[in-house]
Amino acid sequence: MNDSLVVIVLLSLVGGALRVSTPFIFVALGECLTEKSGRVNLGLEGTLVLGAMSAYATSYHTGQPWLGVLAAGCAGAMLGAIHGFVCKLPRVNDVAIGIAMMLFGTGLAFFFGKAYIQPSAPRLGEIGLGDWTGDAKIASALQINSLLLIGVAVAIVMWWAFANTRWGLILRMTGDSAPSAKAMGVSVDLVRFLATTAGGFLAGVGGAFLSLYYPGSWNQGLSSGQGLMAVALVIFARWNPLRCVIAALLFGATGAIGPALQSVGVTQGYYFFNAAPYILTLLIMVGSAGSKRAARDAPGELSITK
Amino acid sequence: MIEARTGVRALALETIGMTKTFGALAALDDVSLRVEPGSFHALLGENGAGKSTLVKCIMGFYQAEQGSLLLDGAQAVVRNPRDARALGLGMVYQHFTLVPCLTGAENLVISRADAPAVIDWAKEKRALSAFLDRMPFRAPLDAPVSQLAAGEKQKLEILKLLYLDQRLLILDEPTSVLTPQEADEILGLLKGMTDAKEISVVMITHKFREVTAFADSVTILRRGRRVGGGLVAQMSTQEMGGLMIGDTQISARAARAERPPGSPPAETVLELAGLLATDEEGIDVLDRVNLKVRAGEIVGIAGVSGNGQAPLVEALSGQRTLRDGRIFIRQQAFEPTRDAYHRLKVFGLPEEPLKNATVPHMTVAENMAFRSFDRPPNTRFGWWLSPGPMRSKARELIARYRVKTQSPESAIGDLSGGNVQRAVLARELSGEVDVLIVANPCFGLDFGSVSEIRSRIMEQRNSGAAVLLISEDLDEILELSDKVAVMSQGRIAYVAPVGETDRATIGRHMAGHA
Numbered sequence: 001m002n003d004s005l006v007v008i009v010l011l012s013l014v015g016g017a018l019r020v021s022t023p024f025i026f027v028a029l030g031e032c033l034t035e036k037s038g039r040v041n042l043g044l045e046g047t048l049v050l051g052a053m054s055a056y057a058t059s060y061h062t063g064q065p066w067l068g069v070l071a072a073g074c075a076g077a078m079l080g081a082i083h084g085f086v087c088k089l090p091r092v093n094d095v096a097i098g099i100a101m102m103l104f105g106t107g108l109a110f111f112f113g114k115a116y117i118q119p120s121a122p123r124l125g126e127i128g129l130g131d132w133t134g135d136a137k138i139a140s141a142l143q144i145n146s147l148l149l150i151g152v153a154v155a156i157v158m159w160w161a162f163a164n165t166r167w168g169l170i171l172r173m174t175g176d177s178a179p180s181a182k183a184m185g186v187s188v189d190l191v192r193f194l195a196t197t198a199g200g201f202l203a204g205v206g207g208a209f210l211s212l213y214y215p216g217s218w219n220q221g222l223s224s225g226q227g228l229m230a231v232a233l234v235i236f237a238r239w240n241p242l243r244c245v246i247a248a249l250l251f252g253a254t255g256a257i258g259p260a261l262q263s264v265g266v267t268q269g270y271y272f273f274n275a276a277p278y279i280l281t282l283l284i285m286v287g288s289a290g291s292k293r294a295a296r297d298a299p300g301e302l303s304i305t306k
Numbered sequence: 307m308i309e310a311r312t313g314v315r316a317l318a319l320e321t322i323g324m325t326k327t328f329g330a331l332a333a334l335d336d337v338s339l340r341v342e343p344g345s346f347h348a349l350l351g352e353n354g355a356g357k358s359t360l361v362k363c364i365m366g367f368y369q370a371e372q373g374s375l376l377l378d379g380a381q382a383v384v385r386n387p388r389d390a391r392a393l394g395l396g397m398v399y400q401h402f403t404l405v406p407c408l409t410g411a412e413n414l415v416i417s418r419a420d421a422p423a424v425i426d427w428a429k430e431k432r433a434l435s436a437f438l439d440r441m442p443f444r445a446p447l448d449a450p451v452s453q454l455a456a457g458e459k460q461k462l463e464i465l466k467l468l469y470l471d472q473r474l475l476i477l478d479e480p481t482s483v484l485t486p487q488e489a490d491e492i493l494g495l496l497k498g499m500t501d502a503k504e505i506s507v508v509m510i511t512h513k514f515r516e517v518t519a520f521a522d523s524v525t526i527l528r529r530g531r532r533v534g535g536g537l538v539a540q541m542s543t544q545e546m547g548g549l550m551i552g553d554t555q556i557s558a559r560a561a562r563a564e565r566p567p568g569s570p571p572a573e574t575v576l577e578l579a580g581l582l583a584t585d586e587e588g589i590d591v592l593d594r595v596n597l598k599v600r601a602g603e604i605v606g607i608a609g610v611s612g613n614g615q616a617p618l619v620e621a622l623s624g625q626r627t628l629r630d631g632r633i634f635i636r637q638q639a640f641e642p643t644r645d646a647y648h649r650l651k652v653f654g655l656p657e658e659p660l661k662n663a664t665v666p667h668m669t670v671a672e673n674m675a676f677r678s679f680d681r682p683p684n685t686r687f688g689w690w691l692s693p694g695p696m697r698s699k700a701r702e703l704i705a706r707y708r709v710k711t712q713s714p715e716s717a718i719g720d721l722s723g724g725n726v727q728r729a730v731l732a733r734e735l736s737g738e739v740d741v742l743i744v745a746n747p748c749f750g751l752d753f754g755s756v757s758e759i760r761s762r763i764m765e766q767r768n769s770g771a772a773v774l775l776i777s778e779d780l781d782e783i784l785e786l787s788d789k790v791a792v793m794s795q796g797r798i799a800y801v802a803p804v805g806e807t808d809r810a811t812i813g814r815h816m817a818g819h820a
Contacts, residue, residue, distance in 0.1 A: 166423050169408065169416040176407040183403045184417060185388040296452075300406060 008137070009260045015141030016256020017249045018148060019214050023048060023223075024248035025151035026206030027230035028237065029158060030076075030199035032244050035234060036162070037195035038175035038188075038301030041083050042098030044203040045227030046105020047076045051207025053109040053116065056218040060121035068121070069147070069208040076204020077197050079105050084196035088189040094303055102227070116218050124213045145213045147205070151245070154202065158241040171195060175299035203227065229281045236284045238297040254280050316344040316506040317377055317394055317474040319364070324373035326359055333359040334370065335530040341474070341523075343378070344503035346496070348521035348538070349510045350550055352753060356530040357510045361476050365397050366390045377474075391419070396472030398463045400479050406452035410445060410462050414469050437469055442495045456610060457488040464492065468505075477509045481516065482778070485610050486813035493520045512550075514543040528552050551753050563768040565602065572601040573636070575772035576741050581631035583617050591617040593796035594631070599741075599772040604763070606787030606804075607776045610816055614796035615776045619656055619745045622774075635741060648677075651740035655747050659730040666719030670711050671700035673718045674733045699736075707732035708758075724755040731762060742766050745776040760786060780812065794818040 027044050034041045051072035059068035083101050087094045127149075130142030162168040174181045174191040181188050210226075211218045233251060237243035258273035319341040326334040334356045341347040351357045363370040366384035375382050377393055384390045390397075404413045415421055415430050438444050445462040446454065454462065460480060467475055475496070481489035497520045499505050511517060517524055517538060525535035526549045534549040565572070576599040583592040591614050599605045609615055620626035622633065624642025633640040635650045646652070656662035664673045675696045678684055683695040700714040707728045711721055718726060727747065734742070744763060748756040763786060767773050776793075777783050783790055790807055792800040792815040800815040 163412075164425050164427065166416065166421045166425065169412055169421070169425075172407055173405045173416060177403075177405045179401075180403045180405045183387065183399075185386070185391075 005264045008264055011137060011141045012260035012263055013253045013256050015143075016260060017252035018142065018144050019252065020255045021248040021252030022145065022148045022151055022209045022213075023206035023226050024230050024233060024251050025148070025155065025245055026209070027203045027227050028233045028244040028248055029151065029155055029241055030080075030202035030206070031231050031234045032199075032237070032239055032241055033158065033171075033202065034080075034192075034196050034199035035302060036171050036175045036239060036299055037192045038178060038299050039084075039087060039094050039192045039196060040098060040231075040303060041080065041101070041196055041199060042095055042228070042231060043079060043083055043101025043105060044199070044230060045223060045225065046102040046107075046109075047079045047200050047203040048105075048207040048210070048227040049223050050079060050105040050109040051076045051204030052211035052222050053113040053207075053218060054204070055208035056121050056211040057112070057116050059123075059212055060116060060119055063122055065122050065124045065212050068212055069124070069205055072204040072208035073201040074204070076207065077201040080197040080200020080203075081193070083200070084193035087196070088193065110220055113218055113220070117220075120217075121212070123216050124209075126213070145209065147209050147213065155241040155245045162241070172299070175301050178301050203230075206230075225278070229277060232281045232284050235298075239299065240297075251277050251280065314343050314503045315473055316500065316503050318343040318379065319395075319474055319506065319508070320376040320379075321360070321364065322374050322376065324360060324363055324370045324375075326363055326368055326370045332530050334363065337373070337527065337530070337532045339525045339532065339535065341506055341508055343506055344500050345522040346500045346507045346509070346520055348517040348524040349508060349527065350512065350514075350517060350524055350546060351527035352512065352550055353751065354529075355527040355550075357527055358478065359530075360527070361397065361478065361508065361510065364390070365395060365476065388419075391470065391472070394471070394473040395476065396467035396470060396474070397476040398460070398467065398478065398480050400482060402451075402459050402463060404451045404459060404462060404466070407450055409450050410447035410454075413451060413462070414447070414466055417466055417470060434469075438465075441465060441468060442498060443492075456483040456612060457485070457492070460484060460488075460492060464496070472505070474506045474508070477507065479510055479512075481511075481513070483611055485817040486780070486809065487817050489516070490519070496520075514546060517546065518543060526550055562764060563602075572603065572770075574598045575601045575636055576774060577634040577637075579632050579634060581618070581621060581633070582629045583621055583626055584629055585617070591796050592621065592628075592631075595793075595796070595798055597774075597791060597798055597801070599774055601740075601772050602767055602770045603788045604767050604773040604775055604786050605789045605791055606783035607774070607791045607793050607798075608780055608783045608812055608816060609778070609793035611778050613793050613816075615745065615778075615793055616657070617796075618793070619654075619743065619776055622743050623654055623656055623662070625662070648681075651738055652743070653677075653734040653737075653739050653741070654743035655727070655731055655734055655745065656743075657745040657749060660719065660723070660726050663730045664718050664726065667717055669715045670704070670709070670718050670721070670729055671697050671714035674700045674703055674714075674729060674736075677733055677737070703732040703736060704729075724751045727751065727755065727759065731759060735762060735766060739766050739769075739771045742771050742773045743776075744773065746778060747775075748777075748779070748782060780809065784809070792816055 027048055031041060031044055054075040055068035055072035058071035059065045079101055083097055086092055086097050124145055124147065126143045126145055128139055128143050130138040133139065162172060170186055170191060174186060174188050178188045210222050229251065233247045234244060237247045254276040257276045258270050261273055262270055322338050324334050324337045337360055349357045359368065362368045364375060364384065366386045366389050375384060382393055384393065408416065411431065411434055414434060415425060434447060443461055445458050445465055451459060451462065460483065481493065484492065493516060496507055500507055509521065521538050523535065523537050524541065524546065526533050526546060528550060578595050578597045581592045581595040585591045595618060597605065607615060617626055621628055635652065638650065640646055640650060660666055675684055679691060679696065683692065685691055697714055704711060704714060709728045709732065710725050718729060721729065747759050747763065763773060763775065775783065775786055784804060787804050789801060789803050790812060791798050792812055794816060795818055799818065
């Protein structure tokens with residue numbers, strides 16, 4: 001009896017990790033890309049929310065959820081491009097602009113999103129990884145969305161490209177030593193602009209997952225700070241895309257602790273367990289503040305590590 | 307554009323009447339020089355003489371207003387550093403330009419203009435090792451550059467230029483980060499390559515020793531003008547020094563007051579006992595540093611930059627907390643607090659004083675009062691500041707130390723480097739001094755200031771202060787110190803009275819293999 005309870009809890013944790021982690025993966029990868037170029041974009045929370053809204057609205061009007069995903073990416077890329085453009089003006093602080101962009105993104109999403117809170121839009125489909133087992137519980141826990149697979153694929157491509165392509169090396173060079181990049185004739189501002197824009201695209205796609213798959217609707221409390229937590233996650237992952245995925249899965253699993261315990265009848269401390277991802281964020285920030293390894297892996301040009 | 311000649315790959319370079327002004331200042335005034343193909347050419351001059359401006363004009367960082375550049379006798383137009391690279395001109399900067407997080411191999415490959423979009427590492431590694439086989443020296447290629455020693459980084463910088471097939475290398479004070487042995491090795495290898503007519507070299511320097519040992523020809527600049535030059539073999543160092551300094555008046559050095567023989571040894575004033583400190587990554591930067599400085603003695607700490615000198619100064623000036631060990635002054639434990647500095651009469655001139663010892667936006671008078679602003683006569687009732695006495699004291703110090711400033715009310719950040727140095731020194735030496743800690747006091751200063759600052763330090767020694775002099779300039783240490791200590795990898799590797807040691811021994815200890 002007890003064994004089966006443990007199995008159920010573990011299963012829901014895995015299911016939660018697979019279901020909840022996707023937006024973390026996309027935002028963290030976007031932030032990782034941006035930070036590798038030597039700039040911090042704290043505005044990805046706003047990008048995530050605007051992405052969610054754009055995806056939902058597009059899916060509602062066209063009936064095509066995948067068009068919604070594309071629209072979310074484009075909205076994110078637009079916010080990223082604004083961030084990238086403003087930051088290259090002289091004496092502009094990327095952290096301050098990031099916070100402004102976060103408020104701008106959420107505000108824009110709430111403004112245009114008012115009309116879409118009620119209607120229902122077509123959602124993204126799911127892939128049943130556990131269907132072959134014939135067990136309903138396992139099948140429902142292992143249902144995933146293709147965006148998760150795309151996110152993992154993007155992470156692997158990024159990890160490979162950082163070491164094996166000219167673009168990857170130029171990006172790392174720009175992030176670690178702007179004077180070297182300039183001496184080599186690389187336009188630092190352009191690289192950072194492109195990296196921030198691409199990072200925004202990824203974060204926007206993460207938003208599409210929120211409104212079109214899980215939880216699968218559009219409302220103003222949709223993100224609850226996931227975009228900000230993803231920034232902490234990048235530090236935890238020490239700017240490695242593969243570790244970003246692992247860290248995102250870990251965050252997803254902690255987010256599922258509350259519901260998992262509730263499903264087996266443990267209701268005490270439900271809200272406390274729901275706060276687990278935030279507590280984890282706090283612990284990670286405290287832990288990595290004194291971490292020697294995090295300091296060594298950090299891109300040299302980052303304003304938060306300088 | 308440039309015709310290839312048989313046998314000689316090295317480039318010939320010539321500038322004709324180069325002129326460049328910054329505002330009212332003529333940084334370069336009608337400078338012509340000629341570098342024969344396959345020669346090792348030294349560019350000598352004081353700081354601010356225009357050496358850097360000249361090479362930056364050649365490399366395309368600046369556009370000269372007048373004058374032209376000839377490569378192998380043909381007019382060349384260099385609009386930006388990329389043009390210079392395409393023409394075969396490469397430069398090694400004073401500061402490393404390798405990307406710290408990339409490995410040596412990654413740095414080399416990405417520096418190529420035709421770096422492939424997708425890099426086939428197996429193929430590139432083969433090509434790199436074939437390239438290294440042709441080179442007279444190697445550097446590790448698989449470790450991130452941030453983990454390399456300074457000498458290895460410098461070799462890698464040079465290898466990078468050779469890998470890019472540059473045929474004229476410009477080196478901007480390439481040996482400032484190296485031990486004497488490393489410097490000799492690298493310059494010797496480059497000299498070998500010039501003799502083989504593989505490359506031509508232009509080296510900016512102010513070390514006569516390197517000029518006489520390695521250069522074929524020399525050009526001497528002063529205040530933006532070419533004042534002399536020719537074959538090194540036909541010039542004496544005295545002649546070169548005279549041309550470099552010109553008619554600048556050099557104040558007489560304060561003589562070293564010798565202690566009467568047979569007198570008992572002076573009291574130990576400053577004692578460092580087992581100082582231990584780590585950096586942000588947990589690596590030891592000070593590794594049990596023990597040292598004693600007596601009254602009326604200058605102890606000079608030599609060493610290649612980055613071997614713990616900066617952390618030591620920071621620890622002594624309260625900018626870095628020690629993990630272990632104590633500092634004693636006259637047998638009293640010393641904590642770097644404002645009160646202790648005042649009570650035990652500890653003063654210091656850190657390196658980069660603008661950053662480490664002043665507030666750039668505050669006035670010269672305020673900065674000069676940092677030691678005394680909270681004490682009478684600058685303060686009444688313990689908290690009310692009186693600007694009057696502060697200003698008159700500043701005026702007196704400005705006159706005495708010949709600080710060139712428009713008024714005591716100018717921001718100290720607007721002063722030139724030498725004048726900031728003088729202003730801080732004036733503040734630190736204005737009272738009675740028991741302990742004086744000085745780090746690279748003459749870095750980047752002209753001859754006149756150097757001589758003046760060194761004599762001020764010597765005066766303090768003669769009047770009984772214990773002086774700890776930390777310097778990357780071995781000549782400075784040998785000139786001023788009574789005792790030489792060598793710092794290597796965070797520890798004091800060697801201590802000897804200055805009369806009982808020599809440059810080679812010190813150099814061996816600096817390199818850490820003695």
